[in-house]
Amino acid sequence: MHSLNITVTTKHRQQYLNIAHAIRHAITQGHVAPSENLPSARILAKQLQVNRHTIMAAYQELIAQGWVESKERQGYQVSKNLPVHQVSQTEQTAFKNEIHYQWQIVKDNSTKSQKPASQFLYNFAGGNPDISIFPFNDFRSHMNAALSRPAIKELNYGDNAGFPSFIHETAKYLRRVRSIKDKEIIVVNGTQEALYILSQVLLTKGDKVAVESLGYRPAWQAFESAGAELIGINQTNQGIDVKHLESMLKKHSIKLLYLTPLHQYPTTTTLPVSERINVYRLAQKYNVAIIEDDYDHEFHYDTQPLAPMAATDPSGLIIYLSSFSKLMFPAMRLGIMAVDKSLAPHLINYRTMVNHKANIISQDAVSRWMKEGGFERHLRKATRIYQKRRQCMVNLLTAFQQEGLAINFSVPPGGMALWVDVGKNAEQIALKAKELDIFILAENAFHLMAERNQNRFIRLGFSGQNEENIQQGLLLLKPLLQRG
Ligand SMILES: Cc1ncc(COP(=O)(O)O)c(C=O)c1O
Incomplete structure (x- = not known):
């Protein structure tokens, strides 16, 4: 010392x-x-x-x-x-x-601490990538390059939208695969940071935010942290119920709508083009901004995915979010928001106050990886692997059905999970599964209004573990599904 x-x-x-x-x-x-x-x-x-x-x-x-x-x-x-x-x-x-100091907590976000999904032997968590297939060796050479030929000018304070070459590569990629153009890209430490910044900049106490009634709780928590009130919108088997949305827009002064139209989270349905147009018209009519969370657009297996709503946004009212957590890994903490030019400076200024900018060395390495083609090579490999895993899960569940198990599901054309109707006692099944070292979430985990819980669905992620694990895990789960 x-x-x-x-x-x-x-x-x-x-x-x-x-x-x-x-x-x-x-x-x-x-x-x-x-x-x-x-x-x-x-x-x-x-x-x-x-x-x-x-x-x-x-x-x-x-x-x-x-x-x-x-x-x-x-x-x-x-x-x-x-x-x-x-x-x-x-x-x-x-x-x-000595008297221990008593903290006065004014924003209590604590939840009961639970064993994380990654610590279960069979992890069917919905959106998990398989990190073990990530090409760390390949990526390391780009990390080395970022450190051995550093962009010195960019490593200081300032320029808080993001690393220019990363913005350039991401913009090029999103223009090509998601038709995102005419928007300004701001780099964030993952979608969650974007949701928090947006909430703080756009919402104030008592503002109303419309959300899918079965949806993504971390987004809701960010809106609520700004004092917003959540308005749950019903869902059909094609995503958000546009009629119900309209009636809620008439009834409440809603400021923001949060949507996952490509693979609705958690039910995996895709909102059809006609309904997207209707939602957009309503947003224009009622002066509502939309946050479109395109969280797992990378993975589609059968057809090209529908372009995001943000691809056709003449009013500039859509905030488009995309994350690198699925293609890379969540701990990378990298994502982007693509927003109208008039909104961008406000978001950048707010972020400067919270955290200046996202990690520049990572952005430099990822942009080199994208430029060199490694990013899309990994995307193709991961897509092939996940498609096989989806098939493996579908085959086994279909075999269960043929043996008389009363379960129902449709196969989503993309994404990382299936939404399975197990008939009854879904919550009980998820609880019992934990005793068998299996992690699954049931419908109750995703409801905004607990009283809407039909207790019928479980979400089965297929991307995060290999086929052997998927098979073993599902075979262990089968008796629980039979008993219900
Ligand atoms: C609906 C949804 N949005 C966004 C994300 C990604 O969040 P982040 O970029 O903060 O890791 C996820 C990941 O699970 C998700 O399920």
């Missing part, structure tokens, strides 16, 4: 005792822990402007009391077993009287 912040008093006549007292105080306060090194006599003597022998005498005193040990070649260390019984009377009284 190079230094220890201590305050030496003049309680005793002898200086070494004052120093010993100050070191002991640092130990009892936990500033240095048992077995940790203490500064050498030379360093401490220089720090305190005293003779080295005075420090050595202080350490000898502490060794004699059992607070400090002296080890050959390692110098002085705090004793492994502290002589707590020797704490002075005044210190003991001080410890006893």
Whole structure:
């Protein structure tokens, strides 16, 4: 240890005792822990402007009391077993009287802590990518390049929309695969940060936000954190119920609509083009902005996915969100929002206040990876693998049906999960599955209004684990589905 912040008093006549007292105080306060090194006599003597022998005498005193040990070649260390019984009377009284500070929490987002999905042997969480197939070696060379040929100018404060070359590559990619154009791209630390920033910039206490009544809770939490009130919109088997949306727009002054039109989260349905046009017209008529969360557009297996609503947005009212969490991994914390030019500066300024910008080294590496073609190579590989996994799950569930199991599902053309009607007791099935080391979520986890829970559906993610695991997990789950 190079230094220890201590305050030496003049309680005793002898200086070494004052120093010993100050070191002991640092130990009892936990500033240095048992077995940790203490500064050498030379360093401490220089720090305190005293003779080295005075420090050595202080350490000898502490060794004699059992607070400090002296080890050959390692110098002085705090004793492994502290002589707590020797704490002075005044210190003991001080410890006893210590009152733990009571925090006044004004925004309580805490939920019951639960074992994370990734710790289950069979993880059927809905949107999990399989991180083990990520080409870390390939990506490392781009990370190395970002560090060995750094964009020095970009590594400082300022330019908070994002790393220009990453914005350029992402804009090119999204224009090509999602027809996103005429929007300004802002790089964020994942969609969740975008949702938070949007909530803070666009919403104030009492504002109303329309959301899919079965939907994505983390988005709802962000809206609520800005004081917004959520209005649940019913769903049909094609996504949001546009008639119900219209009636809610008539009834309430709604400011924002949050939608997952490509693969509705969690039910996986796709909102048809005609309904998208109707939603857009309503948004224009009632002056409502739309957040379109295109969270897993990368994965489609049978046909080209429908272009996002944001691709045709003459009024500039759609905020388009896309994440790198599915194609890469959630801990990458990288995403973008593509917004109208008039909105962009407000979002960038707010983000500057929260967090300046997203990590530039990662953006540099990913843009190099995209430019070189590695990004799309991985996308093709992951799509092939996930398509096979979807088929594996579909085959097994179909076999279960043929054996007489009363389950129902439709096969989504893309995405990472199936929404399976198990008839009854879905919540109970998800709970019991945990005892078998299987993670699944049931319908109840996704309802805005608990009373709407029919307790019939479970969501089965197929992308996050290999086919062997999918098969073993589903075979273990089967008796639970039979009993219901
Ligand atoms: C509906 C939805 N939106 C967005 C995301 C991605 O969030 P982030 O980019 O913050 O990791 C997910 C991931 O599970 C999701 O399910």
